[in-house]
Amino acid sequence: MFENSIKAYEQACEVIPGGVDSPVRAFKSVGGTPPFIDRGEGAYLFDIDGNKYVDFVQSWGPLIFGHANKEIEEAVIATAKKGLSFGAPTLLETDLANEIVEMFDNIDKVRFVSSGTEAVMSAIRLARGVTGRNDILKFEGCYHGHSDSLLVQAGSGLATFGSPSSPGVPADLTKHTLLCEFNNIENLKKCFEDSDDISCVILEPIAGNMGLVPASPEFLKACRELCDANGALLIYDEVMSGFRASLKGASGILETQADIITFGKVIGAGMPVGAFAASKEIMGHLSPEGTVYQAGTLSGNPVAMAAGLTSLRKLKANPEVYEGLNAKAVKLVNGLKEVADKNGIGLQVDTRGSMFGFFFADKMPTNFKEVTDFCDFKRFATFHREMIKKGFYFACSQYEAGFMCTEISEDDIKNCIIAADEIMKNL
Ligand SMILES: *Cc1c(COP(=O)(O)O)cnc(C)c1O
Numbered sequence: 461m462f463e464n465s466i467k468a469y470e471q472a473c474e475v476i477p478g479g480v481d482s483p484v485r486a487f488k489s490v491g492g493t494p495p496f497i498d499r500g501e502g503a504y505l506f507d508i509d510g511n512k513y514v515d516f517v518q519s520w521g522p523l524i525f526g527h528a529n530k531e532i533e534e535a536v537i538a539t540a541k542k543g544l545s546f547g548a549p550t551l552l553e554t555d556l557a558n559e560i561v562e563m564f565d566n567i568d569k570v571r572f573v574s575s576g577t578e579a580v581m582s583a584i585r586l587a588r589g590v591t592g593r594n595d596i597l598k599f600e601g602c603y604h605g606h607s608d609s610l611l612v613q614a615g616s617g618l619a620t621f622g623s624p625s626s627p628g629v630p631a632d633l634t635k636h637t638l639l640c641e642f643n644n645i646e647n648l649k650k651c652f653e654d655s656d657d658i659s660c661v662i663l664e665p666i667a668g669n670m671g672l673v674p675a676s677p678e679f680l681k682a683c684r685e686l687c688d689a690n691g692a693l694l695i696y697d698e699v700m701s702g703f704r705a706s707l708k709g710a711s712g713i714l715e716t717q718a719d720i721i722t723f724g725k726v727i728g729a730g731m732p733v734g735a736f737a738a739s740k741e742i743m744g745h746l747s748p749e750g751t752v753y754q755a756g757t758l759s760g761n762p763v764a765m766a767a768g769l770t771s772l773r774k775l776k777a778n779p780e781v782y783e784g785l786n787a788k789a790v791k792l793v794n795g796l797k798e799v800a801d802k803n804g805i806g807l808q809v810d811t812r813g814s815m816f817g818f819f820f821a822d823k824m825p826t827n828f829k830e831v832t833d834f835c836d837f838k839r840f841a842t843f844h845r846e847m848i849k850k851g852f853y854f855a856c857s858q859y860e861a862g863f864m865c866t867e868i869s870e871d872d873i874k875n876c877i878i879a880a881d882e883i884m885k886n887l
Contacts, residue, residue, distance in 0.1 A: 461511060462492075464507075484860070489859075490840070490844040492845055492848075495511065495848070500515065503527075503865060503867040512851055514853065514876060516863060516868075517855050519730055520725065520855070520860075521725040522725040522726055524865055524866065529771075532729050532767050532770045535769070538766070539763050539765075544762075545763075547757060550762045552762050552765035553760040557570040557572075559776065564711065565717075566718070567737045569740055571735065571736055572733060573759050574732045574758055575732055576722065576724030577604075578756070579735055582754045583722050585754065586738070586752050587720060589745050590742055595638055596659055596662060597648075597658050598638070599640050600641055601669065602667055608630075609633050614639055622639040641829070642667060645682040652686050660692055660720075661686070665701065666701040666812045668817070670831045680716040694720075695721070695722065696720075698710055701815065702723045702726060705813040706813050720742060721737050722735070732761075733768050782814065785864045789815070793810070795874075795876075796877060797818075799880050800884055805820065805887055806820065807819070807821075814863060814864040815863060818862070819834065821835045835858050843884070850882075
């Protein structure tokens with residue numbers, strides 16, 4: 461059933477490292493080869509062998525209205541017909557910035573970039589520029605893109621400066637990155653004792669890159685208080701949770717607010733867009749208003765802005781979609797849990813708005829180490845492989861979250877749970 465994809469993958473591997481342009485797509489952690497996609501339509505993906513899948517990945521988050529949404533498609537085509545890029549200001553950028561600024565009390569200005577990686581990298585430079593400090597503090601299991609200083613892993617013992625997690629990253633470039641355990645307040649306090657040069661604390665307030673692991677309210681409060689007490693800025697990386705966890709992302713459902721927010725994924729509705737945003741005082745440090753340099757030839761690209769603007773306006777006009785998305789996410793994970801229980805399999809589930817997560821584990825993990833320690837990765841791999849065969853496309857790693865879109869139907873969810881039941885009988 462995957463003949464064409466298998467052949468396409470072999471051919472891709474000849475000319476593209478690992479056959480893919482982003483490693484997770486290669487299905488390394490679940491085995492097998494990835495289906496090559498021909499097209500998407502609403503809730504569904506169609507591969508080049510003609511297989512149809514209910515898509516719970518939605519391009520890793522961006523497509524909250526599903527594939528090939530008519531209104532977004534029309535906006536993109538109409539804008540593309542006027543020219544793809546000008547390297548000069550367009551009204552679309554101000555329009556999208558206004559839509560965002562209107563939503564958040566703590567945001568006055570937005571700068572657009574072309575990816576989540578770029579948004580975070582720029583937000584950190586801004587935080588360093590504003591505070592005049594060098595160190596940054598991040599948490600194990602939070603992903604903030606692939607820029608050098610963020611590719612760190614725990615060194616010897618916690619509360620240390622991270623060491624590079626990838627060859628090609630000089631230790632000199634990670635020596636200013638402190639690495640703490642997620643949801644661990646004591647560890648965070650110790651980090652602030654270890655360094656008086658911390659410019660910012662960055663985290664995913666609802667982590668979705670170690671599976672779905674929300675930060676506890678107490679932990680977020682501690683982040684806020686320690687930043688304030690020590691003159692550091694707090695950055696929420698909402699590249700995934702933004703316009704997903706709620707209309708206002710994690711910021712919309714949490715009490716504690718950040719100084720800088722980064723966006724990506726949903727903000728471009730499938731086109732390459734990222735953004736970072738803050739108060740006018742903080743953003744005033746950014747070039748050309750201030751002295752912190754940041755730039756991009758294709759930043760604020762009109763076609764990408766048109767996609768993001770159409771999607772965001774649709775969301776703002778129909779804020780009730782989030783209740784519907786969450787109801788479906790809850791129905792899906794509760795259904796999966798029910799059939800897991802029935803078959804004597806430990807499954808931990810959670811949702812935040814349109815994000816959902818499930819772990820093959822007997823206890824709910826609260827940080828990266830617990831995800832790694834508690835979860836049955838082999839069982840996940842088998843489950844994933846068999847679900848694909850039955851036409852249900854989940855993220856190909858237990859370290860990834862799932863995404864509900866408006867087009868997935870009650871029947872899709874019901875059928876998914878029936879398929880999962882059949883698979884779990886032999887899992
Ligand atoms: C996806 C993601 C990024 C990186 O975004 P890219 O567009 O892949 O560069 C950064 N932070 C978080 C939280 C993400 O989920």
